[in-house]
Amino acid sequence: SKRYSITLLPGDGIGPEVISVAKHVLNLAGSLxxxxxxxQEMPMGGSALDLVGVPLPEETLSAAKKSDAVLxxxxxxxxxxxxxxxxxxETGLLxxxxxxxxxxxxxxxxxxxxxxxxxxxxxxxxxxVDLMVVRELTGGIYFGKPRGFGTNEDGEExxxxxxxxxxxxxxxxxxxxxxxxxxxxxxxxxVDKANVLEASMFWRKRVIAVAAEYPDVELSHMYVDNAxxxxxxxxxQFDTIVTNNIFGDxxxxxxxxxTGSIGMLPSASLGSSGPGLFEPIHGSAPDIANQxxxxxxxxxxxxxxxxxxxxxxxxxxxRIENAVLDTLNKGFRTGDIYSAGNKLVGCKxxxxxxxxxV
Amino acid sequence: SKRYSITLLPGDGIGPEVISVAKHVLNLAGSLxxxxxxxQEMPMGGSALDLVGVPLPEETLSAAKKSDAVLxxxxxxxxxxxxxxxxxxETGLLxxxxxxxxxxxxxxxxxxxxxxxxxxxxxxxxxxVDLMVVRELTGGIYFGKPRGFGTNEDGEExxxxxxxxxxxxxxxxxxxxxxxxxxxxxxxxxVDKANVLEASMFWRKRVIAVAAEYPDVELSHMYVDNAxxxxxxxxxQFDTIVTNNIFGDxxxxxxxxxTGSIGMLPSASLGSSGPGLFEPIHGSAPDIANQxxxxxxxxxxxxxxxxxxxxxxxxxxxRIENAVLDTLNKGFRTGDIYSAGNKLVGCKxxxxxxxxxV
Ligand SMILES: CC(C)[C@H](C(=O)O)[C@@H](O)C(=O)O
Ligand SMILES: CC(C)[C@H](C(=O)O)[C@@H](O)C(=O)O
Numbered sequence: 001s002k003r004y005s006i007t008l009l010p011g012d013g014i015g016p017e018v019i020s021v022a023k024h025v026l027n028l029a030g031s032l033x034x035x036x037x038x039x040q041e042m043p044m045g046g047s048a049l050d051l052v053g054v055p056l057p058e059e060t061l062s063a064a065k066k067s068d069a070v071l072x073x074x075x076x077x078x079x080x081x082x083x084x085x086x087x088x089x090e091t092g093l094l095x096x097x098x099x100x101x102x103x104x105x106x107x108x109x110x111x112x113x114x115x116x117x118x119x120x121x122x123x124x125x126x127x128x129v130d131l132m133v134v135r136e137l138t139g140g141i142y143f144g145k146p147r148g149f150g151t152n153e154d155g156e157e158x159x160x161x162x163x164x165x166x167x168x169x170x171x172x173x174x175x176x177x178x179x180x181x182x183x184x185x186x187x188x189x190x191v192d193k194a195n196v197l198e199a200s201m202f203w204r205k206r207v208i209a210v211a212a213e214y215p216d217v218e219l220s221h222m223y224v225d226n227a228x229x230x231x232x233x234x235x236x237q238f239d240t241i242v243t244n245n246i247f248g249d250x251x252x253x254x255x256x257x258x259t260g261s262i263g264m265l266p267s268a269s270l271g272s273s274g275p276g277l278f279e280p281i282h283g284s285a286p287d288i289a290n291q292x293x294x295x296x297x298x299x300x301x302x303x304x305x306x307x308x309x310x311x312x313x314x315x316x317x318x319r320i321e322n323a324v325l326d327t328l329n330k331g332f333r334t335g336d337i338y339s340a341g342n343k344l345v346g347c348k349x350x351x352x353x354x355x356x357x358v
Numbered sequence: 359s360k361r362y363s364i365t366l367l368p369g370d371g372i373g374p375e376v377i378s379v380a381k382h383v384l385n386l387a388g389s390l391x392x393x394x395x396x397x398q399e400m401p402m403g404g405s406a407l408d409l410v411g412v413p414l415p416e417e418t419l420s421a422a423k424k425s426d427a428v429l430x431x432x433x434x435x436x437x438x439x440x441x442x443x444x445x446x447x448e449t450g451l452l453x454x455x456x457x458x459x460x461x462x463x464x465x466x467x468x469x470x471x472x473x474x475x476x477x478x479x480x481x482x483x484x485x486x487v488d489l490m491v492v493r494e495l496t497g498g499i500y501f502g503k504p505r506g507f508g509t510n511e512d513g514e515e516x517x518x519x520x521x522x523x524x525x526x527x528x529x530x531x532x533x534x535x536x537x538x539x540x541x542x543x544x545x546x547x548x549v550d551k552a553n554v555l556e557a558s559m560f561w562r563k564r565v566i567a568v569a570a571e572y573p574d575v576e577l578s579h580m581y582v583d584n585a586x587x588x589x590x591x592x593x594x595q596f597d598t599i600v601t602n603n604i605f606g607d608x609x610x611x612x613x614x615x616x617t618g619s620i621g622m623l624p625s626a627s628l629g630s631s632g633p634g635l636f637e638p639i640h641g642s643a644p645d646i647a648n649q650x651x652x653x654x655x656x657x658x659x660x661x662x663x664x665x666x667x668x669x670x671x672x673x674x675x676x677r678i679e680n681a682v683l684d685t686l687n688k689g690f691r692t693g694d695i696y697s698a699g700n701k702l703v704g705c706k707x708x709x710x711x712x713x714x715x716v
Pocket of ligand 1: 090091093094249553554583
């Protein structure tokens, strides 16, 4: 039987609750497909700050690097919000992404027929939405140098960052995006601000160059402000979107809210080699932590992405995806996706119901 | 009687049609309030490129600077999309904003009861939305240096831009935002990405410093990705939003689409002295240009903002605002906001109807 080692990073807030559910689901789906997992839990985020004073301990990063895949719950909370930059939970997450060199962040936004009413968009606009945002994750303004604080010629204080992309960075994320689009509906929309920013003009130039390798994929370009509008106006026009780190941060969150159920949405962050990082797109929700109220399905679906994209175990992944759909079809709902006529359950019970269908 | 000189910049696409309507409306509202206008039409954008080879001719900028206010139609079109940067219509607009030093861009997003169905959001989410985005317009990554193309240490080609804010830049836009919030419902939400970017940490620090001058305004902070979500989830939570140039570009467009009627939305760009720049937020819509199909109301309402914010002529402004509401109440609709049971009209006829109510 196959064996994989998985680093679990429960993190903060509801993180530990949802990771616990996902772990059980992974174990069961794996055992039914002849796969064994070796889980190692490591501290990260605010809980690592409290424990050892840094948001990403070295031991956590090296354990993650040595494993076959990394599953993260959520990080952050009010408690650490005012910390200096190098002591923010978020900084640990950025260090983890950089450390694992997971430059390609895949964020699906799908409106499930069972949950179409959860969207704030009209039913006819929301139903059938099924898009994928491919976000560049280890470059751009998040990591660009120079950055920091200083003074300008007039002696005024300033704060500054650099948005920068190099050929290899755009080319590799573009390839992931074209491959992704090819496996979906063959349409790729590259989002930039090439009417204003040189970094975007460069981005567009490279995306167009890489497009030559994918004649079967239909490439279009859209300015980021227009993309933010079009996601509200008619999200169904999109198949696959590729964009830089900061625009991807904004647009993928907007797209996820359009589905109305961000408690349902997983993500995968992949590099060219080495383990991928898988996490729900929702935050740590400190206000409902430890109350058995969290929706574990985004993390369970992240575990499915881990199987599919991280380990190539499509059958086990399908088991989990189908189990989630079954559970929804049976009417089980956590509070965030509850609507009249369904059965309200907590995090644990939702997990148990999914296990029954795996 | 009072006299004001107004520079009209019809621009491209539907620009000339909507400016022509706004000019007539301004003339009538002015004459009823004892105001005379001296209009000067100047070339700008793609039409200036075709005429004299630059997107903002010197004569246009100097005429604009000498006038009391500037009313712009729209610029841009497919024809000039592939131009080099210094020959893009958009570059002319950026030069105009910089030349006039209009650092504060006010973009209201209001859902009128008459048009609530035009929103793609559910009625209960859209109705009553009334927010104002105050966007910094002459700084940040749009203008920051260094910028351009080059090579990195590895000899790889790069494209780069600088996001940078100085004390005076944040302070002055923050003051405009606090003043705006004070005249509205007293709530200001500052949007940044202070969990990642130094430029945002600096922004937040200065906004908090300026807040001391406005104890009556309730200040909150939100990360830009969350703001993009919250605008979809519950736009009514916002009163006044203040943010940097690029986030403001994205969020104000998202907010405008939430109203469902971007053909209705005006904007004002103001400096500390000198003429303001007023323009509809919609683009030049080349596909419907010269077909008498454009909705002139965003430009008409921009003329009302010109009167109110640019000239302090509140009465004349109110006349125009009321005339627009009257016209909508009578059921007149251009194609973009048409719904069954109303009267479909073209750009000119819409203008004539508004004139009847001024
Ligand atoms: C927590 C934060 C640093 C992070 C980001 O901006 O990338 C988050 O918003 C995300 O999208 O995963
Ligand atoms: C045309 C473009 C340069 C401009 C901007 O990005 O500021 C536009 O999108 C706007 O918002 O007025």
